[in-house]
Amino acid sequence: xxxxxxxxxxxxxxxxxxxxxxxxxxxxxxxxxxxxxxxxxxxxxxxxxxxxxxxxxxxxxxxxxxxxxxxxxxxxxxxxxxxxxxxxxxxxxxxxxxxxxxxxxxxx
Amino acid sequence: xxxxxxxxxxxxxxxxxxxxxxxxxxxxxxxxxxxxxxxxxxxxxxxxxxxxxxxxxxxxxxxxxxxxxxxxxxxxxxxxxxxxxxxxxxxxxxxxxxxxxxxxxxxxxxxxxxxxxxxxxxxxxxxxxxxxxxxxxxxxxxxxxxxxxxxxxxxxxxxxxxxxxxxxxxxxxxxxxxxxxxxxxxxxxxxxxxxxxxxxxxxxxxxxxxxxxxxxxxxxxxxxxxxxxxxxxxxxxxxxxxxxxxxxxxxxxxxxxxxxxxxxxxxxxxxxxxxxxxxxxxxxxxxxxxxxxxxxxxxxxxxxxxxxxxxxxxxxxxxxxxxxxxxxxxxxxxxxxxxxxxxxxxxxxxxxxxxxxxxxxxxxxxxxxxxxxxxxxxxxxxxxxxxxxxxxxxxxxxxxxxxxxxxxxxxxxxxxxxxxxxxxxxxxxxxxxxxxxxxxxxxxxxxxxxxxxxxxxxxxxxxxxxxxxxxxxxxxxxxxxxxxxxxxxxxxxxxxx
Numbered sequence: 001x002x003x004x005x006x007x008x009x010x011x012x013x014x015x016x017x018x019x020x021x022x023x024x025x026x027x028x029x030x031x032x033x034x035x036x037x038x039x040x041x042x043x044x045x046x047x048x049x050x051x052x053x054x055x056x057x058x059x060x061x062x063x064x065x066x067x068x069x070x071x072x073x074x075x076x077x078x079x080x081x082x083x084x085x086x087x088x089x090x091x092x093x094x095x096x097x098x099x100x101x102x103x104x105x106x107x108x
Numbered sequence: 109x110x111x112x113x114x115x116x117x118x119x120x121x122x123x124x125x126x127x128x129x130x131x132x133x134x135x136x137x138x139x140x141x142x143x144x145x146x147x148x149x150x151x152x153x154x155x156x157x158x159x160x161x162x163x164x165x166x167x168x169x170x171x172x173x174x175x176x177x178x179x180x181x182x183x184x185x186x187x188x189x190x191x192x193x194x195x196x197x198x199x200x201x202x203x204x205x206x207x208x209x210x211x212x213x214x215x216x217x218x219x220x221x222x223x224x225x226x227x228x229x230x231x232x233x234x235x236x237x238x239x240x241x242x243x244x245x246x247x248x249x250x251x252x253x254x255x256x257x258x259x260x261x262x263x264x265x266x267x268x269x270x271x272x273x274x275x276x277x278x279x280x281x282x283x284x285x286x287x288x289x290x291x292x293x294x295x296x297x298x299x300x301x302x303x304x305x306x307x308x309x310x311x312x313x314x315x316x317x318x319x320x321x322x323x324x325x326x327x328x329x330x331x332x333x334x335x336x337x338x339x340x341x342x343x344x345x346x347x348x349x350x351x352x353x354x355x356x357x358x359x360x361x362x363x364x365x366x367x368x369x370x371x372x373x374x375x376x377x378x379x380x381x382x383x384x385x386x387x388x389x390x391x392x393x394x395x396x397x398x399x400x401x402x403x404x405x406x407x408x409x410x411x412x413x414x415x416x417x418x419x420x421x422x423x424x425x426x427x428x429x430x431x432x433x434x435x436x437x438x439x440x441x442x443x444x445x446x447x448x449x450x451x452x453x454x455x456x457x458x459x460x461x462x463x464x465x466x467x468x469x470x471x472x473x474x475x476x477x478x479x480x481x482x483x484x485x486x487x488x489x490x491x492x493x494x495x496x497x498x499x500x501x502x503x504x505x506x507x508x509x510x511x512x513x514x515x516x517x518x519x520x521x522x523x524x525x526x527x528x529x530x531x532x533x534x535x536x537x538x539x540x541x542x543x544x545x546x547x548x549x550x551x552x553x554x555x556x557x558x559x560x561x562x563x564x565x566x567x568x569x570x571x572x573x574x575x576x577x578x579x580x581x582x583x584x585x586x587x588x589x590x591x592x593x594x595x596x597x598x599x600x601x602x603x604x605x
Contacts, residue, residue, distance in 0.1 A: 026279065046285065052286070065298060083251050087267060090261050100275075
């Protein structure tokens with residue numbers, strides 16, 4: 001295969017990778033019990049969306065609207081990270097643990 | 109770049125609360141504010157002023173019938189309707205917060221600042237048909253709410269509820285975003301009308317279907333429909349009562365109003381995914397009504413009961429979306445307004461009785477109705493309306509939706525809805541029984557006698573106003589629907605393709 005064409009990739013390839021990342025992130029949030037790791041799973045999901053977005057924009061000939069959304073997503077992810085980490089740190093001060101299973105004060 | 113007067117018209121309703129939200133932290137900089145009452149009062153005053161300014165501006169727009177736009181922000185009549193809805197809910201929340209935070213001993217400026225930013229996000233969320241702006245509005249309304257839920261960080265349980273809300277909410281946002289990106293990949297546009305026309309031209313494309321499903325999932329999460337409801341009871345229990353009320357009313361309200369706007373375009377009529385989306389929605393509505401009502405029967409905490417009740421109300425509202433006729437959508441708007449009054453009244457009762465922290469069991473309400481008859485009767489009206497007993501507004505809201513549901517041929521779902529609301533009478537009457545028919549627990553009575561009387565004039569006043577709106581909505585439902593809800597729907601539906 002031509003190396004340049006492989007690097008260029010096709011939209012399907014990019015989308016498959018993005019969906020794979022997305023599902024991996026979702027799996028991490030659902031399966032792992034450490035709040036920080038779950039948090040990373042969420043970031044992975046957002047970045048999977050970013051990857052798909054950029055691939056689609058490139059495929060459509062460089063849509064500036066998509067690039068703007070890409071920047072917005074990064075900013076939104078940073079805001080979410082700020083609030084989420086603040087919550088984790090505040091809970092850690094009470095409990096000295098970031099294990100989600102031990103957050104069981106509220107009735108299930 | 110200069111902004112014209114009409115563009116300012118679309119921008120100002122959003123900008124005023126956001127500006128107030130940015131000013132409040134300045135008022136709250138003072139470290140010794142616990143002793144300085146006027147600084148606290150100043151912060152609350154700025155918040156109310158911001159809400160009032162935006163409210164006056166939007167109601168003037170509504171009066172003149174102007175529908176200004178600014179870029180992707182379109183302040184059409186539906187957006188103005190939902191702006192007034194959100195602003196009224198937020199104003200009542202601010203008044204209740206004043207009392208509740210003083211009971212908690214935790215008055216901080218950040219609560220108000222976050223609330224104002226969330227209000228700005230809600231206004232953006234309902235005033236756009238562009239998916240990018242929709243996503244930004246969704247995040248701007250959600251992220252402050254995560255922090256608001258956990259704001260009394262003295263208690264580990266508050267942080268825990270906030271974290272659960274954050275984790276589930278962030279996953280839902282990420283799913284919504286992925287849905288938007290997939291729809292863009294398939295259709296090449298973020299504008300809903302163009303997305304819709306492109307989707308109609310397409311066959312049953314799996315990517316488009318996945319995109320629709322993920323966007324719908326994001327909405328269903330925000331309205332707390334089953335099976336995306338697990339966060340609701342924990343988040344409501346952790347949040348201060350007024351914030352829980354605000355979350356249940358305003359978040360659900362704007363999510364439904366945005367769904368009214370998005371649904372016919374991106375998810376419904378004429379696309380290959382339409383039957384599947386409709387079936388999923390019917391299933392979610394039925395499950396939401398059944399689970400919400402049955403689980404609410406078995407709660408020992410009033411707040412958790414109200415959380416499950418808010419889940420079940422999401423089910424009734426989904427039915428309106430399923431019927432989909434203009435009359436049904438009008439009924440949904442009426443129901444949302446009724447729901448605003450009755451649910452804020454119900455949460456306001458908890459605030460007005462001064463029940464802080466986890467003291468929200470049913471036995472805490474015992475005999476309180478006789479001690480403060482005005483408050484008790486006003487709250488009783490709100491709870492009767494939640495149960496859907498005529499002649500309150502809650503009854504007519506359900507009536508409008510179920511009527512349209514039967515006319516469009518969904519008789520089974522309508523019967524299920526009526527049965528579900530019959531079940532709901534059981535747990536709402538439990539509150540009334542505790543308020544008026546049961547004697548207070550003696551030990552608590554003695555304890556209460558030793559402590560100074562709980563004062564909550566503002567929260568009490570909001571409960572009275574809520575009861576008044578509930579009754580007015582019941583007695584004058586015809587003219588109210590015609591003048592407000594129908595106008596919002598009719599003018600907006602005109603721009604539907």
